[in-house]
Amino acid sequence: MLPNFELCCTEFLKYGIDDFDLEKYSKMNIYAEFLVEYNxxxxxxxxxxxxxxxxxxxxDSVVPLRFLSIQNEASIIDVGTGAGFPSVPIKIFRPDLKITLLDSLDKRITFLKLLCDKLDIEAEFVHGRAEDISKMTEYREKFDFSCARAVANLSTLSEYCLPFVNVxxxxxSLKGPNEDISSAKGAIKLLGGELADVTDYEIDGEGRRLVQxxxxxxxxxxxxxxxxxxxKKPL
Structure with missing residues (x-):
């Protein structure tokens, strides 16, 4: 399904990722085939x-690891994970991480359970809306990281995602190059956050902005x- 191993290695190397190996290739190939089939x-x-x-x-999911400092065995919740991006590819590269996959559509959660079983990946699966799940004691401020690769603006994503993160x-947040960061600073502060870093880079000639x-x-x-x-009333 994927291009051959050598071509994949070359593509990863373009972005400074030099630890792509046959085991990772095998898992990603299974992932790609199952994604297209289930789609x-x-x-x-x-x-x-x-x-x-x-x-x-x-x-696109893995390159942000170059710019992040994630401790061993850190816990990550992927909010609105969809088909598992970015957290499942990240888990393939960092098997030590503890991932929780959150999505509001039960059909996607079913796909993710089957996928992780095929990949022999451990994960927690949560079906529900972020605004409801983050109110629950077992999930509120329980994670080292939350992440989202979503189209909503940063203020809105921060309200959904920051309540999951421990102090x-x-x-x-994995965003496009034109994301307005400054307008979200007030919301971030209100929610207990502080803008730490913004990294701009490109994937295949398209701009990306990583917000921490x-x-x-x-x-x-x-x-x-x-x-x-x-x-109705964004922060």
Whole structure:
């Protein structure tokens, strides 16, 4: 399904990733094949060509590891994970990490359970909305990192994602190059966060912006609000 191993190695090396090996290739190839197969019955992705899956899903998910300092056995919740990006490819490269996959669509959670079984990957699967799950004691401020690769603006994503992160942890957002960072600073502060770093880079000629938000204090109990309030009156 994926391009051959040598070509994949070359693509990863373009982005400074030199620890791609046959084991990782095998897992990603299984991932790609199952993604395309399952996509016929559940809408998971519009990206189905082999090289596009390699670059726009796998490499896009893994390159941020170059710019992040993630301690061994850190816990990560992927909010609105969809087909498992970025956390499942990250887990392939960092098997020590503890990942939790959160999505509001049960059909996607079913796919992810089957996928992780095929890949022999341990993960926790949570079906629900972020604004509901983050109010639950077992998930609120329990993670070292939360991450999201989503189209919502940074203010909105911060309200969904920061409540999951413990003080001292970080929220990681994978955004496009034109993401307005400054307008989200007020919301980030209100939610107990602090803008730590913004990294701009390119994947296959397309701009990317990696935003790191440090959790410096507890999120006030009233956040996140329900989705209607978040949409109607962003922070």
């Amino acid at each position: 016929h019955k559940v809408n998971l992705t519009a990206i189905t060509e082999p090289r596009d899956i390699l670059v726009k899903h796998f490499i 001292g942890g970080s929220f990681i 938000v440090k959790k410096v204090s507890q999120t006030p109990p009233k956040y996140p609000r329900n989705s209607a309030q978040i949409k």
